[in-house]
């Protein structure tokens with residue numbers, strides 16, 4: 001390496017980008033030329049759930065715009081500290097279905113594995129912001145037990161890597177786990193739910209492709225992209241790499257007030273996904289998690305938006321509007337309110 005030279009952007013690896021994420025609200029505000037008056041509330045709210053935003057995500061935000069839809073997803077604000085009786089710590093009762101460390105088995109045929117407790121970004125609306133991930137950092141023995149659980153239940157046709165963000169795990173860990181799962185004959189599919197490529201597209205490397213796609217299992221990936229501005233050319237090429245490796249690309253978004261709760265934003269997101277060969281899968285209404293009240297969109301508005309989307313786009317670019325209901329056997333669809341002629 002030549003001393004004093006700057007590494008070209010492409011050569012910055014994802015681990016350094018992850019480690020170099022911005023966690024200090026003061027730095028975030030100054031990098032975006034935002035009003036320093038936002039600092040007090042940001043500090044107070046980040047004491048409970050810290051700020052975390054990686055550089056490639058920051059670079060897609062507009063300077064000087066306090067209402068930027070990407071910024072709103074990551075900036076801690078004072079409203080998070082308000083108490084509301086309907087917004088609680090564990091709205092989905094997951095801490096009950098999490099009977100064994102590392103496993104969430106709620107739905108028939110599908111089992112969710114908490115592959116990594118870490119995330120590359122802290123999303124302020126996150127329904128797992130109070131989840132006890134420290135209890136889900138598995139030892140080798142616990143991984144063996146989780147695999148035994150899958151082996152012993154032949155109704156499990158699909159294993160879903162989740163988190164936190166599963167792609168925060170190393171490629172070595174992912175390769176080992178995927179090989180072990182592929183050895184279980186009744187498992188037919190592998191799915192990865194991740195937001196990491198959205199915030200750090202550099203995460204999609206040939207090592208990752210080898211780790212995920214090196215077995216007999218068909219692989220799908222559900223990206224968590226909430227706004228068209230997130231789909232820049234770098235993410236576009238990461239998606240291209242995944243598609244070329246045969247990964248089926250889907251997206252799920254969360255309906256968020258002030259981010260994507262209008263028809264233009266939803267159409268733009270679906271079109272941008274379609275341009276990149278990604279199918280919109282789900283649009284989630286917000287879980288009632290404590291601290292996320294300010295993102296709430298009421299059901300009537302959500303269902304009307306969903307109806308407007310049907311009137312504007314081909315059916316395959318319209319995500320299904322759903323909610324999570326504790327104890328339900330699947331996600332619960334909210335029927336769209338159809339627009340009359």
Ligand SMILES: *Cc1c(COP(=O)(O)O)cnc(C)c1O
Nearest residue numbers: 104106107110111112160330331
């Ligand atoms: C959403 C979810 C799944 C996957 O459900 P699909 O409808 O197949 O996408 C599986 N397990 C849990 C716990 C989930 O929350």
Ligand code: SF4
Nearest residue numbers: 119122123126164195
């Ligand atoms: S990446 Fe997903 S799990 Fe992690 S903070 Fe964001 S919404 Fe939550």
